[in-house]
Amino acid sequence: MGSIQKRGTNSWRLIVELGYDAKGKRVQKKKTIRVDDPALLRAPKRLENYLDTELRKFQLEVEAGTYVRLEKMTFEAFVEQWISKFVDVDLEVKTRDNYLYHTKRRILPYFGHMHLDQIKTMHINDYMEYLRSPAARNDGKKDKPLGSATLVYNYRVLRSIFTKAVDWRVLKDNPMAGVSKPKEDDVKEMEVYDEREIAALFQALEDEPTHLRVLIMLAVTTGLRRGELAGLEWKHIDLERGILEVKTTIPKLSNGEPVIKGPKNKKSARKIALSPSVIKELETFRSEWRKERLQIEDKWEGGQHEFLFSALNGKPHDPQRLTKRWIEFHRKHGLKPIRLHDLRHTSVSWLIFKKVHSEAIAKRVGHSNTKMMEIYGHIFESVDREAASTFEDIVIPFRKKA
Template sequence: MASVQKRGENSWLLVVEAGCDANGKRIKKTKTVKGMGKREAEKELAKFVTEVEVGQYIAPEKMTFSAFVDEWLEKYARNELSPKTLENYIIQINNRLIPEFGHLRLDQIKPLHIVTFLKNLQQVGGRKDGKEGKLSSGMIEYIHRVLKNVFNRAVDWKVIKTSPMEGIKKPKVEQAEMSVFDDEEVQRLFLALEKEKIMWRVMITLALTTGLRRGELLGLEWKHIDLETGTIDVKQSLSFVKEIGYQIKEPKTKNSVRKVAMPPSVIHEVKALKIQSAKERMQSGELWQGGEHFFVFSSWNGKPLYPSSVKTWWSRFIKRNSLRYIRFHDLRHTSATVLINKGVHAKIISERLGHANILTTMNI
């Protein structure tokens, strides 16, 4: 037996009977839905009946953290978070949060549990990638953010009254010392690039001279480059999500959509790469995998590069040429540092990098 009972303005109590307990007392499952008319509430009741009958319904007060995460994924995360953000959230949930809290009921998780968990992450051995040392403060702050998001939804949906995250300060992020190449290292880098394939040579040169992000470089198409004026229109970024594949979207922020001038010394190499790319596209014929896109940096058949392949190539290149290791992203910081050392105004550098605020440039 099931019924819909009006509780208030557009608020309804769904009641489903689920047999009797050992003492012969009727078992009733209830659920409140809001913001809908009676017809919509009756549709929700039909779904609720099915959940109870197949044993999928879990009373909120008995829901474990693991069970709630499933609800959070289905009813919030997959719709509200970007695919890449969702992928990163799920990694932390599966690797750290479920093993720690998955078996506990939501109402059993207290602030002290969270504080202890975050404290333990700061200890040596907290990494999951096999590397030595401690987990970075930035990653600990990220895990805190994921936990807060999950518990905030639990409060919003009235599964728990208060979040155990309340009163817990966000972990302080210690800014790592910036690693950039100095002038001598930049010269050694360019000498080493002379031995590399033209695609990698142009990519690294543009990263160093224009300050484009990795995703912006990978999303760059030939139609975005004007070789006559020597400018690049930064209009999109490319990323890769396991469940979805390649994604092309607008750059990181509104200010990231910009026009960047290339140094005259780079244009000749870019022209040579364009000629080579055009030949490869023609030769690939039916094997072309670029679709309507013609990326500047891609495989011979037009298929976009995996962002991780750029990181792998860069690490091997650095080791092969005995250069000091800096991240690929640090080429962007090196680009800004070179301009600062040449006396270029911070506002111009900020616009070139696509920062939303000049303070961002100066703080970095």
């Protein structure tokens, strides 16, 4: 049973009756709410319905044991709600893990003891300043501060927490409103292989096992992301038509089992044409793969999946393992040390160098054209300058006449 009491011009107290305690004392839960919508305040019936709805919601919270008085809710208590109702529900696996990592590693130890409504913009700015000092490191490396990418991720997580607090009407004002996003001034720029380095790469691949050749050739010639390579199955490849379809991705393994997801977005689900040389390598690899599959027999643990890059039991390799294989390879052959993901950048850069149309490149690698221009704009600028120079054949004769 509940009741509503008017408290001020536009505030009401919601009261939920919980009976009597062992001493016969009346037990109640109370919550004060404000109504700032002028249209609602001018419509008595609508206002009454709104307040009745809020009372029912409050009563359900009390009965379910989830209601906590806001002035008593700690930051840590709200974060638990944020994790269960948002992070675990709405975020992709990799993003969720990153959010939880930064929350538990630094944010909760710093703010966890504070009441949520006591955290002001000043406190958050103090925290961001603290992150810029070597004292914020907890990995033993006290000789240098955290990288700017870590600061930006902490900013992003805090913004998510306090935005949800406002959205869920736990807070009226967002203390992040006066906090500036840190500049990412030490982010490692993309590195790519040039024409000579690509030639050296493929020469080094000649004496490597087929599975490694295929892994690196696909990374360079298709621009697949690491998770897309890890999630690639034979059923996604039509060797007769020379087409590869990107349908699944494996961002990580959890407790030894692959986390198999659909493409990152609609553009990520795409068909990619394969070159004749890559098709030939894939045909050789498929033949070897099938022979190994027949030898495994009852030890197969891959189920209905047939991943290209898998352990002998059929389970896909952890994406981290693909990175490790790449690092071992480029170190072995003394190639320029770039990330596995930079082979994707190399793929795009090569296509730009060969003057393939930007829309065709974007479709091939699963980018929007505008996003690709943001990432590879400096390369497109050089191509555009070269395109401009072609007009010299027209302009120079004209200027001579003038």
